[in-house]
Amino acid sequence: DADVTQTPRNRITKTGKRIMLECSQTKGHDRMYWYRQDPGLGLRLIYYSFDVKDINKGEISDGYSVSRQAQAKFSLSLESAIPNQTALYFCATSDSGQPRAQYFGPGTRLLVL
Amino acid sequence: GEDVEQSLFLSVREGDSSVINCTYTDSSSTYLYWYKQEPGAGLQLLTYIFSNMDMKQDQRLTVLLNKKDKHLSLRIADTQTGDSAIYFCAERGDTGRRALTFGSGTRLQVQP
Numbered sequence: 001d002a003d004v005t006q007t008p009r010n011r012i013t014k015t016g017k018r019i020m021l022e023c024s025q026t027k028g029h030d031r032m033y034w035y036r037q038d039p040g041l042g043l044r045l046i047y048y049s050f051d052v053k054d055i056n057k058g059e060i061s062d063g064y065s066v067s068r069q070a071q072a073k074f075s076l077s078l079e080s081a082i083p084n085q086t087a088l089y090f091c092a093t094s095d096s097g098q099p100r101a102q103y104f105g106p107g108t109r110l111l112v113l
Numbered sequence: 114g115e116d117v118e119q120s121l122f123l124s125v126r127e128g129d130s131s132v133i134n135c136t137y138t139d140s141s142s143t144y145l146y147w148y149k150q151e152p153g154a155g156l157q158l159l160t161y162i163f164s165n166m167d168m169k170q171d172q173r174l175t176v177l178l179n180k181k182d183k184h185l186s187l188r189i190a191d192t193q194t195g196d197s198a199i200y201f202c203a204e205r206g207d208t209g210r211r212a213l214t215f216g217s218g219t220r221l222q223v224q225p
Contacts, residue, residue, distance in 0.1 A: 004155075033212060040121070042201065042217040043156075058212065090155055099144045099163065100205065102213060104155035 004105035023091030032074040037088040115139040119216035131189040135202030
């Protein structure tokens, strides 16, 4: 079984709808992250969480919110989806020790019409 | 802010060596990473190097770090068609930032 899973893998929604992307991990890591990937722009950090009570904004948090329901679960919500939120979304995890590499889920491809 | 830059595209022939380059601006970088992304998949950690090292070798992969010039490279020996993918360089600083900064990725195309 994959260590980091994301649901759904693909989602089509309409402008103005609220949607939630979910991430679960079995790696036992305390840190979790949400990124979005756009062609030619690499990965940009949306939110990150160091534990259930420690949630922080990344560089592009506007229009997004997150919830850390448990150490193993971190969900990303788009409160009112807009077309420029069409992207590939990745969840990642890391532990707090060195080298603190991040391990990624398979991604959710989101299309906002 | 911190920046990581990579060339967008590299094409090599099967069996040749590939060298993917990366430059970064954060002089406090502690670890630098290489990730591989195959079509339709997430990012897979290939290797990493600590900033006090010059080189790290792992089977067909060699990472070279020039900390003075803030230049990182990934060499893939005997490149295979299965190595075709996008390769991302990432760095983690020691400035209180808590996440990785990624380059925009280099697409490696391996010609048979």
